[in-house]
Amino acid sequence: MAADKSVFAPLRMALWLPLIAFIGLCVVFFASLKFSPRTELPSPLIDRPIPTFSLPELRTAAVRTSADLPEEAFLLNVWATWCFPCREEHPVLMDIAADGIPIVGLNYKDDDSKAIEWLNSIGDPYRLNLVDREGDFGIDLGVYGVPATYLIDSARTIRYKHIGPISRVQWREELAPILRSLQGNDEQV
Amino acid sequence: MIPELAHFFCVLAFTSAVALAFAGFFGAKQRQPVWVKAAKQIAIAQFLFLLCSFVLLDIAFLLDDFTVQYVADNSHTLLPWYYKASAMWGDHEGSFLLWTLVMAGWTGAVALRSESLSYDMRGYVLSVLGLINVAFLLFLLSASSPFVRAFPLEVTTGSDMNAILQDFGHLVHPPFLYLGYVGFSVAFSFAVAALLTGRIDAAWARWSRPWTNTAWALLTVGIALGSWWAYYELGWGGWWFWDPVENASFMPWLAGTALIHSLAVTEKRGAFKSWTVLLALLTFTLCLVGAFLVRSGVLTSVHAFAIDPERGMYLATIVALVACLSLSLYAFRAARLRSRISYHGISRELLLLANNVLLTLALAVIFLYTLYPLFYEWFTDGGRVSLGPPYFNRAFVPLMMLLAGCLALVPISRWKRTPLQLFRPSLYILGGAFVLGLFVPLILSGALHIGVTVCVAVAIWILSTHLADLYRSRRSLILSFLGMSIAHMGFAITVIGVTITSGFSVSQDLRLAVGDEVRVGDRTYVFEDLRVVHGPNYVAHQAQFSVGDVRLLPERRQYTTRNTVTTEAAIRPGFTNDLLVSLGEPVGEGAWAVRIQEKPLIRWIWLGAFIAAIAGFLAVFDVRYRRLKHREARLVQEPQLGSG
Known part of the structure; x- marks a missing residue:
């Protein structure tokens, strides 16, 4: 049983990965909602000179x-x-x-x-x-x-x-x- | 009165959903089969309440009841009756009511058809389905109610339906899409129930499979209808744009496809258990993420709904709750699901593993590309980018070709281990298919095109190995096997369609006046006439083109109420070739911008998808499933009742 556990320990940690990944995604979702709605798109470039090209x-x-x-x-x-x-x-x-x-x-x-x-x-x-x-x-x-x-x-x-x-x-x-x-x-x- | 009744029924449905969530869970947890029986009745009641609510609101549409804000915003007295009826799901609120109705429909179906499940499994499944609809209905009633009256009342003829939605496509595409989306909630709740009871075995997989297949087939039809609709209604001959909303429906489809295959391994070989459960959770989560992306306005898209941050916040909360709860449960419980399996070399298990890896990779790529603008905005403090179709194609096409290669080997492979010499004949077939593939671009364009050759060769390879296998086992065909083979061949047909259409479409943007003749491809198009025609709620310029003895009548419609313009392409559909003429804007001196296109084999794209969907349904009706289902059900039920 002990040997069994040690084999599966890393695997058990891996089972948390989907949850962790998803929480990260949620942060992005909620954060992106904070930005103002898309109809009025703010541009950080407004009132700045046009970038050189x-x-x-x-x-x-x-x-x-x-x-x-x-x-x-x-x-x-x-x-x-x-x-x-x-x-x-x-x-x-x-x-x-x-x-x-x-x-x-x-x-x-x-x-x-x-x-x-x-x-x-x-x-x-x-x-x-x-x-x-x-x-x-x-x-x-x-x-x-x-x-x-x-x-x-x-x-x-x-x-x-x-x-x-x-x-x-x-x-x-x-x-x-x-x-x-x-x-x-x-x-x- | 009618909208108030509709509202009332919707509230009743909400209370039933709460009761269902409670009764199912309590019955399963406290070992009270009576409560689970009650849950069944409640589930059916919930469906009937929502059906009443839906029908009543639709009656408000048919009667032009513009005292209802949602009706006034989305309908018009001049619409034909069938568009009035479908205007109901033309915007966010009504389409979400349809969504909850579909959810209740699936719940009712599960309640009716789960007699053979052990009562605790059944209780948990129904409870989870009820809980999901609690969240949906709460959202509908609090943040996006379609039942609100318009005050102060104004005499109006309605502000009309979005012009692009006034079409047969809108009648059928959203319902099928939602049936598919929401259908994955069944696989989801089966997975949650499996984690709660700790039982995941062949019987569990066998119960989940028909439901998953049905949802998958419906989603396939929904996506194919959407693509076909975009092709003829958006008017410029494109059939897939990698638009965020399309991706939102395509990601669950990829996950669902992986799930179907992974379930097969779980059923037949008792393997991939924890992965199967994760996929089931993931597929439905992706459906919810899709709903969030489309309805919150965080990504801009051609067919996004109206934007409302409060709505987005609510939906994000639903997604977060559903996913975090289920994934936590998974993290705690999945370690119990252990698979004992051994396979060597190239076996069917290995191919199915490859299938899952490739589909998951494709999913990850599309997911990251779709959300890339969000991440970018986040990390650059408001910067914005978008990724065009070339990015998607470059990553997606090679993955699909690898997948197709694996698929061709499926009929030859055996479980556990496949003797290598069995593969030899199929390699000869591949050689032959490759030679055939070499000729295809030569004949069509007179030049070599290695990409086309590879894609066509692999598709032919799939078709021939599967046909050979069907012929070999013709005396002992069973429906689920037949379904699998036909679905794979459908995929091959779609691959051929996509390849040939992408490689050999002819498209020319021209400036033409009446009387002009132009040669596109091998045909001569004559611009014969231009006239003004009047529809019920639009005025259109209609051009008349003739190609040989075919007459094509493209229109450019001006919808009067919302003052929007749609391009109605004239299409001569054909099994081997579509001819497509779209009328653009006038460009001066009596000339018009016209796009003339030939799209070889474009119908095959949807034909393949529909074949695959029908095959998915076929597999559901396999009698073998049902008989085994009963036997296994009893086997599982008895010894484990006390152990929990």
Whole structure:
């Protein structure tokens, strides 16, 4: 019996492992509930300058840095061809671009040829399209889901983050006013 | 009056659940068979009460009773009656009522069909099932009641059902999914009862198996329906997105699949006992974790419910309680469950062990990837990431291929030890399958593709070893064996479908105007016409495409009440090839964004899943089970009554 016990002692300890693992998981669950609900996604990057980058341009593969970003306030839109909601968002972006507002695209974890085909077939709203194949820059930006859109002012500071596709209503009532105020600041300066 | 009655019946069901939990436990613990008998009646009453509650609330939907807040939020006068009825489970509150109804249904079924169990086992099982529903119903009544009236009353036509849910898929997918999810609570309570009584043996495994099989088969159907629905309703031809909600249903499926196999070893060989019990606990816990993830909003997803932190807190508490209590019980008691077993070399035990290891690994990978954003947020103080399908595929596909390889050897393997020469013919078959597999990509695309070759070869290998085995034992076929073979072949069919669809789908995004002709794959598509059509609660642009003599009518619907747009792809389904045209947005100058796709063998994905599900049901109806069940039941009952 004694020998039996010594053999099974480590095994008996192992029986506690599922419980311990689960308690760890519970901690994460409860902790994550403490964060505010997902609709208003706080970004630690708000009011910080856009992280530095050097990324290839989609069509030309030429390397671009933050110096190549538009001079005025603009939208940074994270998109991918595998992303279903991006399709819903696309016509809205086309309209925004038609109004003369610069949009910079960040093609996220995608295939270059598919991305180019997409833009050729349904229209290209982007003034500049950066490629983030591995998603590194996305991590710098705090990209949680695709699509995501950032409002960035002329000083290259991130002013607002929108998660999920932009609907026309959201554009009209949420983002456009903020963008207008950013442009307004510029004019005052 | 009707919603108040529904509410009242729901409260009655809650009190019955409390009574059930108590009566079952007391009867088993204090050796009072009368109480266990009473528990049976209470379980049936609980089901009937919830059924009344559910039907009454659904009547409120059919009658457009917009004085009920939940009805007003999720229905509309213009909906056809069948969508009104299914709008009931279109949002969190109603779907949770469905969930508790299904839970009560399983409890009632167990109460009715457990006459052959020893009374204490039966008492514990019913008590655990009752206790789980106590938690669910408490949650429903306190934090997410669908019965609340809307005050002040406004004259309204309802704010309509989510447009994507106005579909046949929504009629059938959630009920099947819940039947499967909740069905694993039976295996869970059997496991808890086994830990409490300390009895886990062949008879226990034999009782659990039909219930587990049924739940598994229903969950398989539920997931397959969900995938099929996503394919035609989301409109862009995808059939699996590795979305958190899909993963939430897929993780219990993987655990449940492992459980079915582990139960087989426990029954046939008396081994893997403690592991089987752990899997049973784990499977249902994962179902609850899934419910938490979907309903609390901690992960963002296409089909998450409305977000409410209080709800999330409550659900997290249920999950934590259920899992911590059962796992503590496991930690204390499982050491008693000792398996004595010996097997050598390649045996059926070894293959089943491999099955369990691979499925558990796949489960762990999906679990970590799904929750990765949560951990990331936690450790980086609010940082956010998401992992796309490539991550999942890279880890999941190789594991499944290894699993498929083991599966092909199953018909040849024997318990304890398999003489190696038995495997020789199957290796020749593998060689032949590999050559066949080489030709598949050559014929389909004119190029070699080693990934496709491997997957197809392994699938053919599975099919041929199983068919050969069925033929060999054709005179002595029993249902459970037949079920196992057919389920494995279903898996192989799904593998072929997934491989060919992923490898050889043609997809083109185009910009087309009426009158345009375009060549995609080997076919010419003509954009013949574009018109506006009116549905009961939507206006749609409908395009007319023709391919040969097939006419395809994709729509882009604008639902008027919620102002949402859905893409209704036009699909010409085919056993070998689906043609799919989806109409996107207008892109100016009369042109429209159109996606044209060909999806070879995509139907095989769901066909295989349905075959496997039917096979799961087949095994349940094995007569052999029932006869043995009675005999073993008595054997176990008598000598152990006094020892406890």
